[in-house]
Amino acid sequence: MAFLTLDHVSHHYFSEKSYTKALEDITFSVDEGEFVALLGPSGCGKSTILSIISGIISQTEGSVLLNKTPILKSTMAIGYMLQQDYLFPWKTIMDNVCMGPKIMGTKTVSTTQKAEDLLEEVGLTNISSTYPDALSGGMRQRVALVRTLMTDPKVLLLDEPFSALDYLTKLKLENLVSKLLKEYNKTALLVTHDIGEAISMSDRIIVMDANPGKIAKCFEVPIELRNEEPFWVRRHPKYHVLFEKVWNELNKDDTISSTQKEVESHNETKD
Amino acid sequence: MKQRTDDALFEQYQIRVNRDKKIVLTWQVIILIGFFAVWEISSRLYWIDPLIFSSPTKVFNLITRKVIDGSILTHLQITIFETVLGFIIGTILGIAFASILWASPRLSRIFDPYLVILNAMPKVALGPIIIVALGPGYASIIAMGIIISVVITTIVIYSAFKEVNPNYIKVLQGFGATRRQYFREAVFPATLPAMISTLKVNVGLAWVGVIVGEFLVSKEGLGYLIVYGFQVFDFTLVMSSLILIAIVAALMYKVVEKIERWLIKHTG
Incomplete structure (x- = not known):
């Protein structure tokens, strides 16, 4: 049963003189507990999709359903993880982490304990009374992850959360996020332009085209790769096969004209 | 031995900083006193009209x-x-x-x-x-x-x-x-x-x-x-x-x- 559904969603950005079509006719659905990656060049509207799902902007056409109710009426928390952590520098780690419950008015005595437990789970202890400037980039991003998980969001939106980190930290964090999401059976949508990250973390990859942003092709990640840790996925033979397929899809612009590409993508979406 | 050179370097640094502070302060005092002195003298000697510009005293x-x-x-x-x-x-x-x-x-x-x-x-x-x-x-x-x-x-x-x-x-x-x-x-x-x-x-x-x-x-x-x-x-x-x-x-x-x-x- 589809948990999150986008049905013929389009989005225009209007300005006084003209408008741009950021998204055109996006249709896909995500099952509960599934991890879907959105992959594409910059300007293909990946982040716009996340903003629409989170309710920050509303689509100009089409509908978005979360658990059969329109997003704007939904009371379910949506967790948002961004490229930068956007921890509030004037709040302690504990206050940052407890931000969600505080906003939602569900903060109780046990909230602090839950925060401590989650921080420990991501490998951060004895830092709850320090301020964000005292932490390294990887630690801050882990705090941001805990902040997101505190409200038990049913859907996690990951907007290139690892792209500002160094390679080693990024690999470690991929493993951690992937493990936590499986453990809590979270539905997640990852926006990235890193093919390796998309393959190693997700169950399905949606490749997008730019101008206007639309779905070019979907790839199912082989079952053998899905249950591996991201680090080990990268060493699996099937990883390289899929990597090449995705790579070719992203680069086909250079070889064939865009009209042909459109025809092809329509035929191959069902792959 | 190592400790001693570190301390000596730090001491030199402190001396430099203190000297710098003293120079700045000295000039600030010189300007202040100079301003009032010039004002007073020029007023006494009628270089400026004491009726209009008065004098520090x-x-x-x-x-x-x-x-x-x-x-x-x-x-x-x-x-x-x-x-x-x-x-x-x-x-x-x-x-x-x-x-x-x-x-x-x-x-x-x-x-x-x-x-x-x-x-x-x-x-x-x-x-x-x-x-x-x-x-x-x-x-x-x-x-x-x-x-x-x-x-x-x-x-x-x-x-x-x-x-x-x-x-x-x-x-x-x-x-x-x-x-x-x-x-x-x-x-x-x-x-x-x-x-x-x-x-x-x-x-x-x-x-x-x-x-x-x-x-x-x-x-x-x-x-x-x-x-x-x-x-x-x-x-x-x-x-x-x-x-x-x-x-x-x-x-x-x-x-x-x-x-x-x-x-x-x-x-x-």
């Missing part, structure tokens, strides 16, 4: 006499009272107006041209109207202190509000935050440094408003003493008032700087 004598008989203290008190009040109310009102504008984007669009006009307008030109409306007393003078700082505070703080990173919205909106919560949790604390730095600007502006107000009302205060001294051609009185204003304004600036540092430490 005359100013000093006048100030001590007026401090002893207490007559200048009332004027001083009144001016300080007006300035502090004008400064505080102007700043608070400015922040409040900026918050209201932020709360309603449409309201801010409506008021935009009027803010431009108010900002471009020399506020002291409103003086006579304020005095007619509020009467020739403290209220008018304090109003001058307020009006001169409130518009620029509103504009500066409002633009600081708008520059807060919109990604904080994404984080908070994910939790379903309202615009009010977003203001309280992100916008306001993020702009505290900007608010604190307007304090320093506003303390100077409040002085301008209050002195001009006292010029116009001409009843009490240091501004009044300047105008009075000018009218009876007692320039020793004018110079004394100016020196007192310089001292008090500098002290007030230092106090605001202390408050600023305290605020940064306790809110950062």
